[in-house]
Amino acid sequence: MDGRKRKVLHAIILDYIATADPVGSRTIAKKYNLGVSPATVRNEMADLEEMGLLEQPYTSAGRIPSQLGYRYYVDSLMIREALPPEIKEMIRGALRSRVKETESLIQLSSKLLSQLTNYTALIMAPSYAKNTLRHIQLLAVEENKAVIIVVLDNGHVEHCTVEVPDYLNPEDFTAISHILNERLQGLALEQWKPSVLKSIYSELKYKKKVLNNIIEIIENSLAVDHDNKVFLGGTLNIFNQPEFKDINKVKGLLSLLEEAENIKDILQGENTEGTIVKIGTENALEGMKDCSLITTTYELEGETIGTIGILGPTRMEYSKAISIMEFLTKALTEGLRNI
Amino acid sequence: MDGRKRKVLHAIILDYIATADPVGSRTIAKKYNLGVSPATVRNEMADLEEMGLLEQPYTSAGRIPSQLGYRYYVDSLMIREALPPEIKEMIRGALRSRVKETESLIQLSSKLLSQLTNYTALIMAPSYAKNTLRHIQLLAVEENKAVIIVVLDNGHVEHCTVEVPDYLNPEDFTAISHILNERLQGLALEQWKPSVLKSIYSELKYKKKVLNNIIEIIENSLAVDHDNKVFLGGTLNIFNQPEFKDINKVKGLLSLLEEAENIKDILQGENTEGTIVKIGTENALEGMKDCSLITTTYELEGETIGTIGILGPTRMEYSKAISIMEFLTKALTEGLRNI
DNA sequence: ATTAGCACTCGATAAAGGAGAGTGCTAACA
């Protein structure tokens, strides 16, 4: 693959990304100043097609990049653009701890990301498994009902409502809360299971049943449900893409995004750090075969705690999207630290 | 408007609702056993068109109901169908207090409603203004940060994170929580403002600043933000309607539904009780001119506390949708009582 | 190795030609 071939491929991909129209030899030769004639470009294009990097929608149309072509572009041709300073300032400003809660900050980020890129943003919120308990409280409301409130050291609050037996009186609630706090305070959520629960059991034998219940519920509500919440931004941006003018495609993709589980699957694919680009069928889900996904991870105190993704058509402004995403990720990490 | 005209109109509307195709005189005469010839039906149809109840998409096509036609149908022709018992049982079963929290129950209802009707369900959750405070607590997390937790008598929990001055120590938090509880417990949220806050101020003069802050924040987070939350179900059902095969229409409607404020406007239109049907341009929003909205209210302890809506095309199965909605509303009211 | 020239391909767009569903009108009928 000589230099000129690379230039031709690069030009075709850039042009197609910008226009969504198949690109002809004439356009390339003229617009991108290759200094050769269209005929020469045609020869190169024929070669590139043979190599599997380009495709022809039909005989005698221009060329469009193949999935492999995009792959080559992302891996070896793409130039990382510097973000304009005003965009940088805008992102920094928006995320600079105006918000006091992790989840709100993440929601804001997803909105921002989708607006800046014009694609769909997917963000997986951090797991709270490593956060420690600040306070837990059992509180009676109405008959037979109580709420459990769990406050973590980072200010995150979870709660759920449970049924409790009649015979518990206010003092019982206080007592249970007290013991739960004593035993669990300062412990990370992921440390709850093994040793600790048993010792609480023994301490509260006479109320074993209710407590058993509670611990089960806490586990469920924290570990399964609310862990790894997912936030979406700009789902309707799909409508702007010409490759999604077919209503069934749009419907398919939106249905897919409606299920939080799907999004977790999409994002959780790898736990590798750094920016990853998955193009077309490189994505596991069938419904995403015309899409590309760019993911990266964000961190807190040196540890990876979540994933950010941008979902767009394979004909995507990779370079711009990556720049924005990486910068926003940094700003988010910063924002989370200052929260 | 004689009996036969009504029969013809009714038949046309039912047929059009079922098929989405303009209806011809032949179809009506045959399929709906009017006992007259197509020619006679044609005469009636011409009269009905003159009255503004029918329209012709173009000369020599069949007729379709006009907006006025639907109006007449809903007001005077529509027969309320009894819901099949298995559907009734299904709704009752689903909403029978498997869920312990108001908002979860409402979310479930919206999902159910959209699945049963194949339209989009909109539900406005109750305002908590009349609920009384069960417990309020100020809790320090990390430096300079505290969470305020508010638990209502119905088990609803709200929380928000606030910044607090350095000089407060744990005892201060306890003291403030204590006083807040003492003064506010048992009071409905809507009663907070006037008299009470002043007396709290005086009691806590020396910490006036922080308390001031807190009360402001509580007011904001409860009254403005989380009050009247809105739940959507089946937004993608729009895609099933042939009148929304145009991608721009879908986009327009989905964008409209993306904004919670819009939905509040849509639902809040009237505070009248009972079922209301708004057809086409009877809806205030421009983007809904091809849609109909059926709303009804649900209650708790005899008081109206929220609104339920079904959004579909003007060519909607009004009868079925109303039956389902009204029954589900009853079941929801029941479910809320048992929560 | 590059390029000009040229015939050829194939989608997109427009124009033309039925086919069919449904109407409105007229005249006959009970």
Add this chain to the structure above:
DNA sequence: TGTTAGCACTCTCCTTTATCGAGTGCTAAT
């Protein structure tokens, strides 16, 4: 007088045909 059969007419939808033009691949000249 209300109802109906008959019939010409209208208008959309679908298919067919023609034209256009962008872009290619090949060949031969440079």
